[in-house]
Amino acid sequence: MNDSGSGMTAGTDDDLGAKARLSRRGRLALMVALSCLAWTAAFALAFASVLSLSACDKAGKDGSAKAADATVPNGPGELLVWVMPNSPRPEKDMEALLEPFKEAHPEIAVKISVLDWGSAWTKLTTAAISGDGPDVVQLGTTWCPFLTDLGALLPLDDLDGEIHVKDSFLPSTWAAAKPRTSEHITSVPWFIDVRPMFYRTDVFAQAKVDPKSLGTWEGYLAALEKIKAAGIRHNGETVSPIGFPGKNDWNVVHNFAPWIWGAGGDFLNPMGDKCVLNSPEAMKGILFYLDMVRKGLNPRTNMEKNTAQVSADFDAGRLATFFESTIKNVYLERPPEQGGSANSHVAGNYGVLVPPAGPAMRSVFMGGSHLAVFKSSKRPDLAKMLVRYMTADSSAQLSYAEISGFLPALKSAFASPYFSSDAKRSVFRDIVAYGRCYPAVPYWGEIETAILMKRLGNLFDIAAEVNGPYSEALVKSEVDAAVRDIDGQIQAHFRNHPEHVELLHKSLAVAN
Amino acid sequence: MKPPITDSEPVVHPDGSTLAIQDPTPDADTAVIRIGKPAAPGPLSRLLRSVRRNKVPYFFLLPTIIGMLLLQAAPILQGLYLGFLRSRKDKLLDYLSAPWAGFENYAEILFNPDSPIRSGLWDAVRNTALYTIAVTIGTLAVGTAAALLVNREFRFRAAARTLMLFPWIVPTYVVGLLWGFLWQREVGLVNIVLVDWLHLFSEKPTWLIGPNTLWAIIVPTIWRQWPFSMLMLLAGLQGIPKDVYEAAEIDGANAWQAFRRITWPLLKPVWAILILHGLIFNVYSFNIVIMMFGNGAGFPGKHGDLLMTALFRNSFQMWDFGTGAAMSSLLMLAMMTLVFLWYRIFRDQLTGK
Numbered sequence: 001m002n003d004s005g006s007g008m009t010a011g012t013d014d015d016l017g018a019k020a021r022l023s024r025r026g027r028l029a030l031m032v033a034l035s036c037l038a039w040t041a042a043f044a045l046a047f048a049s050v051l052s053l054s055a056c057d058k059a060g061k062d063g064s065a066k067a068a069d070a071t072v073p074n075g076p077g078e079l080l081v082w083v084m085p086n087s088p089r090p091e092k093d094m095e096a097l098l099e100p101f102k103e104a105h106p107e108i109a110v111k112i113s114v115l116d117w118g119s120a121w122t123k124l125t126t127a128a129i130s131g132d133g134p135d136v137v138q139l140g141t142t143w144c145p146f147l148t149d150l151g152a153l154l155p156l157d158d159l160d161g162e163i164h165v166k167d168s169f170l171p172s173t174w175a176a177a178k179p180r181t182s183e184h185i186t187s188v189p190w191f192i193d194v195r196p197m198f199y200r201t202d203v204f205a206q207a208k209v210d211p212k213s214l215g216t217w218e219g220y221l222a223a224l225e226k227i228k229a230a231g232i233r234h235n236g237e238t239v240s241p242i243g244f245p246g247k248n249d250w251n252v253v254h255n256f257a258p259w260i261w262g263a264g265g266d267f268l269n270p271m272g273d274k275c276v277l278n279s280p281e282a283m284k285g286i287l288f289y290l291d292m293v294r295k296g297l298n299p300r301t302n303m304e305k306n307t308a309q310v311s312a313d314f315d316a317g318r319l320a321t322f323f324e325s326t327i328k329n330v331y332l333e334r335p336p337e338q339g340g341s342a343n344s345h346v347a348g349n350y351g352v353l354v355p356p357a358g359p360a361m362r363s364v365f366m367g368g369s370h371l372a373v374f375k376s377s378k379r380p381d382l383a384k385m386l387v388r389y390m391t392a393d394s395s396a397q398l399s400y401a402e403i404s405g406f407l408p409a410l411k412s413a414f415a416s417p418y419f420s421s422d423a424k425r426s427v428f429r430d431i432v433a434y435g436r437c438y439p440a441v442p443y444w445g446e447i448e449t450a451i452l453m454k455r456l457g458n459l460f461d462i463a464a465e466v467n468g469p470y471s472e473a474l475v476k477s478e479v480d481a482a483v484r485d486i487d488g489q490i491q492a493h494f495r496n497h498p499e500h501v502e503l504l505h506k507s508l509a510v511a512n
Numbered sequence: 513m514k515p516p517i518t519d520s521e522p523v524v525h526p527d528g529s530t531l532a533i534q535d536p537t538p539d540a541d542t543a544v545i546r547i548g549k550p551a552a553p554g555p556l557s558r559l560l561r562s563v564r565r566n567k568v569p570y571f572f573l574l575p576t577i578i579g580m581l582l583l584q585a586a587p588i589l590q591g592l593y594l595g596f597l598r599s600r601k602d603k604l605l606d607y608l609s610a611p612w613a614g615f616e617n618y619a620e621i622l623f624n625p626d627s628p629i630r631s632g633l634w635d636a637v638r639n640t641a642l643y644t645i646a647v648t649i650g651t652l653a654v655g656t657a658a659a660l661l662v663n664r665e666f667r668f669r670a671a672a673r674t675l676m677l678f679p680w681i682v683p684t685y686v687v688g689l690l691w692g693f694l695w696q697r698e699v700g701l702v703n704i705v706l707v708d709w710l711h712l713f714s715e716k717p718t719w720l721i722g723p724n725t726l727w728a729i730i731v732p733t734i735w736r737q738w739p740f741s742m743l744m745l746l747a748g749l750q751g752i753p754k755d756v757y758e759a760a761e762i763d764g765a766n767a768w769q770a771f772r773r774i775t776w777p778l779l780k781p782v783w784a785i786l787i788l789h790g791l792i793f794n795v796y797s798f799n800i801v802i803m804m805f806g807n808g809a810g811f812p813g814k815h816g817d818l819l820m821t822a823l824f825r826n827s828f829q830m831w832d833f834g835t836g837a838a839m840s841s842l843l844m845l846a847m848m849t850l851v852f853l854w855y856r857i858f859r860d861q862l863t864g865k
Contacts, residue, residue, distance in 0.1 A: 129604055149602065246721060247813065248806035301697045304720035306806055446601075450829035451628060454811035461813060466722025485628035489830075496602055 078109045079382055080134040082123075084369070086191070087404040088339055090114040097400050101389045108382055127374065128152030135377040136386050138369045139187055141437060142444055145179035147372070148186040149442040149497075154373040155184035159384045163188065163392040169409050170432055172366050175440035180272060180507040181500045187370035188391040189409030191400060194364050194431050195254070195323045195355070202349040203239055203320040206232050211353055217262065217288060220356040224297045227320045234317040234345075242292055243310045243319040246303030246464065247457030253448050255323070256456050257365040259285040261436055262358020267452075268486075270511075272441045272504050273494070275486035278479045281360065286459065286479065287472065288358075293463040294470065303464040317346050323355065326428050330405030352424045354431050366435030368409065407432060441504070443493040447486050455482035595838035601831030610834070617838035629826045629835050635814050636822035640795055643730055643818060647797075648790030650734040652783065655741025660775075662742070663749045673746075680739035688803025691732040695719035695804075720805065725816035729800050736800075737793075741786050748782035749775070784858035791850060795843075796820055819843060 087093040094112045102110065113134065115123055121143065127133030128150050139147065147153055165177050165185060173189035197214070204211060204223075207230035213219045224241035232239045244255055260266065265282025268275055276282065292298045302310055307324075314322050315332075332347045334340025341347050355364050371390055373383040390396055397408035398416050407428055408414065419429040438444050455478055461467060462474050494501055563570050593608060595617055603610040620627050662673050682690070694701045696719075703716045719728040752774065760770050798820040805812040812821055823843070827836025855862070 125604065146601065150604065246810075248720060248804075248810040250806065250809040252810060301718075304697060304718060306809070442602075446830045450825050453809070454632070454825070457811040458813070461721050464718075464721060466718060466724075467814065481631065484626060485631065488626060488628055492600070492832075493602075496598070496600055 077107045077379070077382065078111060079136060079379060079386055080111045080113065081136045081138075081386070082113050082115055082120075082134040083138045084117055084120060084140075085114055086138075086369070086400075086406065093400075093403045097390070097396060097403070098386075100393075100396070101386065105382075105385070108386075110386065125150075127376075131376040133374040133376050135374060135379060135383040137372055137374060138190065139372050141173070141176040141368055141370060141440075142448060144176040144187045144370055144372070145181065145440050145442040146445050148179045148182045148184075152375060153186040154375045154377065154380055154383075155186060156188060156373065156384065156387070157184050159188065159388060160185045163388060165189070168392060168411060170411060170435065172432075172435040172437050173368065173370075173409050175437055176370055179440045179442065181442055181497075181503045183503075187372035188387055190369050190371045190391055191397075191404065191406040192366055192368035192409050192432065192435065193325050193327075193406050194366050194428070194435050195258075195325055196364075196428060196431050197321055197323055197353040197355050198314065198328060199321045199351055199353060200239070200317075200319070200346065200349055201351050203227060203232055203234075206230060207320075211351060214353055214356055216357050217359065221297075224292070224321070225295075228297060232320075237316075237318055239318060239320050240299050240302075240313075241297040241320050243302050243313050243322045244292075244298055245305045245307050245310050246460035247453075248304060249306040251307050252457045252460070253452045254365045254367065256286065256289060256452075256459075257436070257438075258323075258355060258363055259289040259358070261285070261363035262356075262361060263288065264358070264360030267447075268439050268441070271508050272439050273490055273501070275447075275483040275490070277486070278476065278483045283476065283479065285358065287475065290459060290463040290475065293460070300464045303460050303466075315341055315344060315346055325405075326407055327405030329424055329428075352427045354427060354434070362434045363436045364431055364434045366432070366437050368406065442497075442500070443490060447489060451482060451485045451489065455479070455485065591837050592841050594833060595835075595841045597834045597837075599832075599834040599837070613834055617835045618842070620835055621839055621842065629830065629832065629839075632814070632817060633822060636817045636819050639726060639815060639817060640797075640819040642726060643733070643797065644791060644794040646730045647733045647737065647794045648787060650730070651737045651741045651790055652786060654734060654738040655745055655786070656779075658738065658742040659745035659749055660771075663746060676742060677739045679736050680743075682736065684736060684799035685803045687732050687736045688800040691728070691735075691800075692720070692804045695728050721813060723815045725805070725813055729797075729804065729816060729818075732804075733794065733797065733800055737790070740789075744782050744786055745779060748779045752778050780858075780861040784854075784861050787858075788851065788854050791854065792847065795847060798824065 081094075083090065083094055091112055091114050094114075098110055098112075102108070117140075124133075124137065124139070124143065124147065127137075128147055133152075144153075165188060166174060169177070169189045170192065173192060177187050177189060178185045199211065199214075201211075204227075207223075207227045209223045209226050214223055227239070227241040245251065249255075257267075260277070260282045263281050263285030265279050265285050266276055267282075293300060293303065302313075305313075310319070310322060311324055311328065313319050314324070329352065331340050332344075332350065333342055335342045355362065371387045373380055373387060377383045390400075392410060394410060394413050394416075397410040397413040398418060400406075401408045401413065402418065414429050414432070419425045438448065458478050459475055462470060462478065590608060594610075596613055596615070597603075597608070597610040598613040598616065599606070599610040621630055621633070624630055658676060662669060662676065666672075679687075697703060697716050700719070702719065706712045707716050717724055719725065756774055757770055760774060765773065797818055801812045801816060801818050801821045802824075805816055811817070811825075823836060823839055826839065827833055830836075
């Protein structure tokens with residue numbers, strides 16, 4: 001610092017020789033050049049951040065519709081669609097799905113962008129906040145209430161006037177289409193995801209288990225015990241009666257859900273403002289599920305695995321039964337050169353069943369995706385037209401189900417021979433009647449991902465006895481803690497949104 | 513408030529003349545009044561004086577200062593401010609204009625035993641402390657041994673050094689994925705080596721759930737980080753003149769004495785830097801846990817949850833940014849204390865005294 005400081009005064013210093021002065025000047029010139037570069041960079045940075053800040057501000061204050069003006073407008077008749085990787089070749093499969101639509105509407109150019117599930121949520125919320133988003137977007141059902149609440153989605157009531165969500169689509173999909181704290185329909189069901197039971201026909205035959213006896217929990221349990229007692233081996237390895245992963249997995253809550261519902265329990269009360277997970281019914285379902293680990297029907301080593309690893313166990317012949325999304329069926333039917341495992345031993349020796357009925361009811365976890373239009377869309381009418389095509393067109397629904405392995409959300413699509421001509425697919429068709437979704441409240445997201453994922457996940461650890469001996473009291477206290485966390489979370493939500501209490505009351509009255 | 517008059521440095525008046533305070537009295541206030549000018553040599557005025565004297569260098573520093581303010585100070589201040597706001601998911605659009613919460617968020621973390629955010633936080637703190645200490649010590653130990661090894665002359669030394677850097681170039685999330693397979697109870701390589709080959713345990717331990725999860729994250733982190741320690745220590749070792757060792761040898765010192773009396777003290781500054789790096793880097797560890805336990809899905813468990821994963825869950829999955837920011841601010845405070853302690857301990861090594 002001091003050195004270059006004296007360099008500045010060097011010109012006035014008579015004692016210095018010309019040579020020294022030159023070298024100092026040279027150094028000075030270099031520094032000036034460097035600083036020019038640095039200045040430019042700093043200004044560019046400052047400018048860019050001021051720009052982006054003001055853009056954010058605009059989006060935040062003026063509402064998303066106006067903020068779209070600040071972004072690059074879509075070309076004439078161009079629609080930007082965001083989807084998840086729902087099928088093996090997400091982009092190509094989407095292009096194929098939209099081919100008939102493009103033929104009917106040559107004036108509309110559809111641009112498809114494939115997000116991945118991991119980053120989709122961040123991208124969606126960013127788009128919702130900045131107002132710089134796609135026109136049409138695929139939403140996981142549990143995301144619909146929150147994005148609706150944020151005011152990011154265009155009301156689709158007029159579209160509903162044409163396609164009649166309540167008559168045309170499976171009942172369990174309605175909730176997310178019109179979330180309980182919303183007065184509008186904001187999304188339309190696109191496809192659904194249910195989990196049938198996959199079982200090994202050869203193992204059942206060897207253990208002399210009749211698949212028909214698996215209609216109830218008792219029957220299922222007896223069958224599992226029988227398979228265990230038979231001690232069947234495949235390729236030198238013991239075949240386990242059932243396989244499901246523990247807490248290191250995305251599906252923790254989905255895996256517990258059918259057992260909780262089947263025993264007559266639920267996550268939230270009908271009003272949706274209190275957690276009832278520690279009710280005797282729900283506890284019964286939870287304990288039944290955990291008992292499969294306790295009894296060794298599901299090997300404890302599975303508790304450290306995730307769904308993909310357990311699914312691979314089934315492919316390798318190590319499991320007699322397991323519950324998995326219908327897309328598993330497509331994988332087992334697809335030839336190896338297309339990434340499937342059609343020629344494997346398991347692919348030739350498996351069947352599917354409607355999951356067994358609990359003491360209170362038969363219920364199956366149902367997830368899936370909806371399509372929504374962002375409020376920031378510059379072409380809402382075209383966007384709605386596209387949503388109508390993808391959801392309410394029976395052949396479009398069917399063709400996407402065929403590619404992806406998920407099931408159509410549109411009821412009429414199930415009339416196709418695609419379902420009636422195939423034994424497994426007709427089971428899938430029967431299952432959708434028992435599908436059940438999570439409550440469509442805006443605070444469900446954090447209840448599921450932050451609280452239940454952790455607390456229900458801990459139950460698997462308790463069952464595996466990794467932290468000490470098992471006791472039902474331990475299970476109960478963990479579930480009680482979940483209830484306490486969830487109730488606290490709901491109360492915190494109501495503190496910020498007192499108006500939601502009334503909306504919940506209203507929606508409950510309508511439902512009744 | 514007393515302006516800190518530190519020594520008898522000359523005071524600069526605006527006109528440029530200086531006035532030395534002769535015999536600074538214990539009552540500094542009177543001294544200031546006696547001078548009668550606002551230019552008491554406080555840190556700010558001393559800075560201003562320095563700026564006046566060295567305009568050009570400060571002009572050159574300006575871009576950096578502006579950049580730092582924009583990219584560091586502004587986000588940090590926003591983060592601190594956010595900790596005092598009730599910023600939940602429904603206030604996302606408001607960002608910094610979310611309702612004021614005062615110390616509500618801090619009270620929630622520190623004093624509300626029923627808070628879902630608070631539950632399990634102690635586990636995360638304990639795990640992070642154990643993890644950081646174990647990884648830092650482990651990394652240093654392995655790094656030192658390796659550095660001493662490859663500092664010797666032998667054939668293929670360059671190749672060995674290069675190969676040893678290999679774990680370091682693997683991204684942490686890949687390390688998490690990779691070791692997620694290695695730790696599997698039945699088919700994982702770790703148990704195959706420990707139990708099937710070496711027969712160290714009578715039964716295969718479970719690593720990915722339960723208390724062992726802490727080991728399952730400590731070991732891969734050491735595996736990933738020791739090459740960096742080795743690299744730094746090797747550079748330190750190369751900096752020690754050979755003649756010091758030769759002199760020691762002439763004096764009859766054995767290898768251990770040479771290490772204890774020469775290598776150890778001369779490497780201390782490098783160790784100091786590595787310890788600081790380890791403390792900061794490991795407290796903020798995130799990738800390995802997230803990738804090893806369910807690819808970002810599941811709860812890492814009572815023995816696998818770290819501060820960063822707890823913070824992530826409570827801010828971005830709970831959608832409670834105010835409390836998350838408060839938690840981050842507390843962590844920042846703790847880390848500053850830690851760095852301060854570190855500096856006190858290693859000051860002599862660092863300043864070359």
